[in-house]
Amino acid sequence: MKSPPKRSPGPAGQQDQERSENPGFAARKVAADILGNVVHKKRTLDGEFDAASGHSGLRALAGNDRSLVRAILGAALRHRGEISIILDRLLDRGIPEKTGRVLDILHVAIAQMLYLDIPDRAAVSLAVEHAGADRRARPYKGLVNGVLRRLGRERDEVTADIDADIVNTPDWLMESWRAAYGAETAREIARAHQNEAALDLTVKSDPQGWAERLGGHVVGAGSVRLSRKGSVEAVEGFEDGEWWVQDAAAALPVHLLGDIRGLKAADLCAAPGGKTAQLALAGAEVTAVDISKGRLKRLEENMARLGLTVRTIASDLRDFVPDEPFDAILLDAPCGATGTIRRHPDLPWTKQAYDIEKLSEIQGDLLDRTVAWVKPGGVIVYCTCSLEPEEGEAQVEAFVERQAGKVRLEPIDAEEVGGLGHLITEAGYLRCLPCHAAGSGEDMKGMDGFFAARFRRL
Numbered sequence: 535m536k537s538p539p540k541r542s543p544g545p546a547g548q549q550d551q552e553r554s555e556n557p558g559f560a561a562r563k564v565a566a567d568i569l570g571n572v573v574h575k576k577r578t579l580d581g582e583f584d585a586a587s588g589h590s591g592l593r594a595l596a597g598n599d600r601s602l603v604r605a606i607l608g609a610a611l612r613h614r615g616e617i618s619i620i621l622d623r624l625l626d627r628g629i630p631e632k633t634g635r636v637l638d639i640l641h642v643a644i645a646q647m648l649y650l651d652i653p654d655r656a657a658v659s660l661a662v663e664h665a666g667a668d669r670r671a672r673p674y675k676g677l678v679n680g681v682l683r684r685l686g687r688e689r690d691e692v693t694a695d696i697d698a699d700i701v702n703t704p705d706w707l708m709e710s711w712r713a714a715y716g717a718e719t720a721r722e723i724a725r726a727h728q729n730e731a732a733l734d735l736t737v738k739s740d741p742q743g744w745a746e747r748l749g750g751h752v753v754g755a756g757s758v759r760l761s762r763k764g765s766v767e768a769v770e771g772f773e774d775g776e777w778w779v780q781d782a783a784a785a786l787p788v789h790l791l792g793d794i795r796g797l798k799a800a801d802l803c804a805a806p807g808g809k810t811a812q813l814a815l816a817g818a819e820v821t822a823v824d825i826s827k828g829r830l831k832r833l834e835e836n837m838a839r840l841g842l843t844v845r846t847i848a849s850d851l852r853d854f855v856p857d858e859p860f861d862a863i864l865l866d867a868p869c870g871a872t873g874t875i876r877r878h879p880d881l882p883w884t885k886q887a888y889d890i891e892k893l894s895e896i897q898g899d900l901l902d903r904t905v906a907w908v909k910p911g912g913v914i915v916y917c918t919c920s921l922e923p924e925e926g927e928a929q930v931e932a933f934v935e936r937q938a939g940k941v942r943l944e945p946i947d948a949e950e951v952g953g954l955g956h957l958i959t960e961a962g963y964l965r966c967l968p969c970h971a972a973g974s975g976e977d978m979k980g981m982d983g984f985f986a987a988r989f990r991r992l
């Protein structure tokens with residue numbers, strides 16, 4: 535169950551050094567705190583890790599301890615269902631409500647013991663110390679010690695017969711995937727979420743050359759896949775703006791617009807600009823629209839690094855009025871993002887079915903608006919990084935019905951997406967799943983869940 539070591543012990547954060555000399559204590563404390571914020575307060579991991587507005591405890595940690603917090607949270611969230619079952623088996627009478635952080639402390643400790651290469655004694659003693667330092671958890675310090683030591687002793691019995699593929703996904707999501715893709719594929723999707731995603735790059739040119747230079751493979755429709763982890767800024771070509779990070783699946787929708795050299799293209803919901811960069815590189819005159827000024831600023835910084843020029847407009851699309859119609863429109867609509875769980879293991883624990891319903895209404899509204907913004911004969915590509923049919927297949931079927939006589943579906947051909955025929959549905963949509971291969975060969979396995987459909991304006 536354990537994965538290779540990911541840490542070297544770093545200095546404890548300033549605040550916690552006052553309370554504990556034990557190296558690594560501050561990291562465990564911050565991890566338990568963030569876990570609580572994610573699962574109880576529905577805060578996102580990205581938000582908690584934001585340098586400016588994220589969790590204040592993280593700022594006090596050294597870089598290697600921040601990485602340790604990320605690794606612990608990744609394991610605790612990816613295996614949350616398993617850990618809950620293990621805790622049920624270990625806790626004869628459960629834990630009473632209002633016990634402060636006890637459950638979060640236990641989840642963090644078990645994540646280290648079972649899924650990270652951290653010695654049991656370190657995980658247990660830091661958890662016991664943490665319980666002792668927390669006013670409401672203090673009465674359960676003995677219980678934390680007993681439960682974790684028993685797990686250490688009875689690991690095989692306590693972890694036996696757990697269907698990890700199924701239990702780490704909330705029921706509503708598993709049900710949605712079973713209904714959409716069948717039980718076996720739903721299981722494969724959930725299994726794919728147990729692992730982190732590879733690092734995929736979109737390069738300005740010469741994918742094969744960059745793959746050789748960086749020790750990767752060409753996948754998808756010319757993306758470069760690297761297995762390395764760590765800071766992307768340090769990778770050759772970043773500073774010179776030769777590539778940007780973009781999942782192989784996320785790179786496919788722009789290819790569906792065809793030859794856009796010299797055409798006016800709108801990138802709607804554009805930030806942080808992965809697809810904007812592709813459009814500009816393909817020679818289109820790009821207008822990038824996004825509701826978020828902050829995210830648009832990031833898009834502008836990304837374009838500056840890549841040496842690409844685009845026009846940016848900060849606007850809610852529901853207030854947007856283009857000066858003139860476009861030849862091509864890409865709508866990468868806001869969605870539940872359930873296709874990105876490998877990168878965002880917090881997502882299953884922060885989103886609910888209700889969020890998908892609300893978002894699918896917005897998607898329908900935005901998609902309808904694009905019809906008036908594209909020239910007759912022009913093309914609209916709709917895409918989302920979602921696995922839910924309400925945000926994909928069902929969404930576009932309803933669109934075609936509402937806009938009958940104004941748009942027609944233009945089926946996608948496998949040749950347009952690097953020859954990956956398994957990604958094209960019978961209806962001619964692009965449907966990528968996290969368990970799909972991005973090329974041939976075992977190390978090509980995995981891509982973000984994505985949906986795309988193409989329409990021609992009549």
Ligand SMILES: C[S@@+](CC[C@H](N)C(=O)[O-])C[C@H]1O[C@@H](n2cnc3c(N)ncnc32)[C@H](O)[C@@H]1O
Nearest residue numbers: 803804805806807808809825826850851866868
């Ligand atoms: C899936 S992300 C876009 C990713 C981007 N296309 C890329 O490839 O890098 C969705 C974006 O939609 C934007 N957004 C959400 N609601 C919007 C609205 N009503 N009008 C315009 N943009 C919106 C969000 O700010 C967010 O940046």
